[in-house]
Amino acid sequence: MTPENRKPETENLLIIGGGLAGSEAAWQAARRGVKAVLYEMKPWKFSPAHQSPLLGELVCSNSLRAESIDSAVGLLKEEMRRLGSLIMAAALATRVPAGKSLAVDRERFAGYITEALENEPLISIVREEVTALDRDRPTIVATGPLTSEPLAAALATITGQEHLHFYDAIAPIVHAESIDMGKIFRASRYGAGDDYLNCPFTEEEYAAFYQALMAAEHVPLRPFEEPRYFEGCLPVEVMAARGYLTLAYGPMKPVGLTDPRTGKQPFAVAQLRQENREGTLYNLVGFQTKLKYHEQEWVFRLIPGLEQAEFARLGSIHRNTFIRSPGLLSPYLNFFQYPNIFLAGQISGVEGYVESTAMGLLAGINGARLIQGRPLATPPRATALGALIHHLTNTATKDFQPMNVNFGLFPPLAGRVPKKQRGAAYSQRALIELAEWMAGKG
Numbered sequence: 001m002t003p004e005n006r007k008p009e010t011e012n013l014l015i016i017g018g019g020l021a022g023s024e025a026a027w028q029a030a031r032r033g034v035k036a037v038l039y040e041m042k043p044w045k046f047s048p049a050h051q052s053p054l055l056g057e058l059v060c061s062n063s064l065r066a067e068s069i070d071s072a073v074g075l076l077k078e079e080m081r082r083l084g085s086l087i088m089a090a091a092l093a094t095r096v097p098a099g100k101s102l103a104v105d106r107e108r109f110a111g112y113i114t115e116a117l118e119n120e121p122l123i124s125i126v127r128e129e130v131t132a133l134d135r136d137r138p139t140i141v142a143t144g145p146l147t148s149e150p151l152a153a154a155l156a157t158i159t160g161q162e163h164l165h166f167y168d169a170i171a172p173i174v175h176a177e178s179i180d181m182g183k184i185f186r187a188s189r190y191g192a193g194d195d196y197l198n199c200p201f202t203e204e205e206y207a208a209f210y211q212a213l214m215a216a217e218h219v220p221l222r223p224f225e226e227p228r229y230f231e232g233c234l235p236v237e238v239m240a241a242r243g244y245l246t247l248a249y250g251p252m253k254p255v256g257l258t259d260p261r262t263g264k265q266p267f268a269v270a271q272l273r274q275e276n277r278e279g280t281l282y283n284l285v286g287f288q289t290k291l292k293y294h295e296q297e298w299v300f301r302l303i304p305g306l307e308q309a310e311f312a313r314l315g316s317i318h319r320n321t322f323i324r325s326p327g328l329l330s331p332y333l334n335f336f337q338y339p340n341i342f343l344a345g346q347i348s349g350v351e352g353y354v355e356s357t358a359m360g361l362l363a364g365i366n367g368a369r370l371i372q373g374r375p376l377a378t379p380p381r382a383t384a385l386g387a388l389i390h391h392l393t394n395t396a397t398k399d400f401q402p403m404n405v406n407f408g409l410f411p412p413l414a415g416r417v418p419k420k421q422r423g424a425a426y427s428q429r430a431l432i433e434l435a436e437w438m439a440g441k442g
Ligand SMILES: Cc1cc2nc3c(=O)[nH]c(=O)nc-3n(C[C@H](O)[C@H](O)[C@H](O)COP(=O)(O)OP(=O)(O)OC[C@H]3O[C@@H](n4cnc5c(N)ncnc54)[C@H](O)[C@@H]3O)c2cc1C
Pocket: 016, 017, 018, 019, 020, 021, 022, 039, 040, 041, 042, 045, 046, 047, 049, 050, 057, 058, 059, 060, 061, 062, 128, 129, 130, 131, 142, 143, 144, 145, 146, 147, 148, 151, 168, 169, 170, 317, 318, 319, 320, 344, 345, 346, 347, 351, 352, 353, 354, 356, 357
C-alpha cells in the first residue's frame, strides 16, 4: 500500500524500542495527532549495556557533545529543538555543567522523557520484547545497537542481508568522594571555566601508567568477533598500543591546562567530567576500555588523584548492530521494499546519541505522515538532518560505516569562506533552509 491510498488515521503506529530514537519518534507521532504504541523490553529484559527501567536511557557518557551551533552536532541539536524534540527539551531541563558541551544528569534526563511519554494520551507504552515484524503494519524499528537477538534475526530476513556488528567500549565512572582533590585541579582548557577535574601526570607517572596499561589483560574476543572501532571511540588501550605518546597527544593531552601547584603545563592529564547534577560521580573522559574489570581497578588507580578511587561503573565492551542502509532505506527512513517498516536510531546507520535521536525524530514524522496518507518528507541536504540522511542513503555500500554528523557530510559552501567562519556559514545556510522546509511542510 502506498502512503497516498492508505485510509487516514485508521491505524496506530507501532514503535519498537524506547531508547532515544524510539522515544523521540513516539513523541513526534503524537504531536501530529497519531496514536503510537511504544514497545520496550525493559525491565523484563536488559541489553548488556542498559541498566535502568526508564525510557531514553543514556548507556555510556552523559554528554550530548558540543553546544555551539557553529559545530555540526550543535547545529543538529538546534534543528531538533526547532522541530519540537522531546529529547532536546529533556536535555535542557536536566543539564549539568560541562564547559562548551551539553551534558545531563542521566537519571533526571531519562525520568523526564519517561514521564512525558507516560502522560501523553496518544502514546501507549507496552513493556514487552518484540520478536517478529509484520511487514504490512506501519512500524518504526528503533531497537538500537544492542537489538535483542530474535528481532535482529527478523530484521535480517527483511533486509535480505546479514546485519553487521562491531564493538564499542564504555568509560569508567568514579565516586567523587574517593578522588584525592589535593592532587588534582579544576579547569577547562584555555581558561574556559573550571568544569573538569584534571589529574596531572609527571613524565615518570605517565611512563608507569603506560606500561601498566600495556601489560593489563583484555577481555578476549571470540574468533569471529573481529573488532572494528570508530576512531572517535577507540578503547584507551588500543590507542596506547599505537605508540608511547599517542595518549599524551590524544585523550591525555595537557594543552591549555596549567597546574596551579607548579604553574606549568603537566606532561599529560586525565580529565574527569561531572556525571550527575549533584557532582557525586565523575567519568574518565576518553577512557573507554575493554580491559578486564580486575585489571581496570589497579591500572586506573595509577592515575594521580585516583589512588583510592571507588568505581561506580567500570568500562566494558559491547556489540553494535546496524544496517548497511544505502540501497535499502529511502530518504524517509523506510525500506524501499517494505515501505511500512521504518528504521530509526543507531541501527539505521548513524552513530551517537544526538544522531540516533535525530533519526527517531524523522522516522516519527514520516511514520505519522504514512498513517495520515500524506506524502513522506525529508529535510534539505544542507541541513544537519538532511546531511545525515544523505549519508545513509548515498554512501557507496562498500565503504558504508555509521557516522557522527560533521560538516564533511554537507554540500560545500559557495565561494571561499575563511576556515574560522565556515561553521557559522554552514549553520546559517542550514537554518534558513530548515525554516523554508518547515514552512512548506506545515
Ligand atoms: C556500549 C555503548 C556505549 C555507547 N556510548 C555512547 C556515548 O557515550 N555517546 C554517544 O553519543 N553514543 C554512544 N553510543 C552509541 C549510541 O548513540 C547509543 O547506543 C544510543 O543509545 C542509540 O540510541 P537508540 O535509540 O538507537 O538505541 P537505544 O538507546 O539503545 O534504545 C534501544 C531500546 O530498544 C530496546 N530493545 C531492544 N530490542 C528490543 C526488542 N526486541 N523489543 C523491545 N525493545 C527492545 C532496548 O531495551 C532499548 O531501550 C554507545 C553505544 C553502545 C552500544
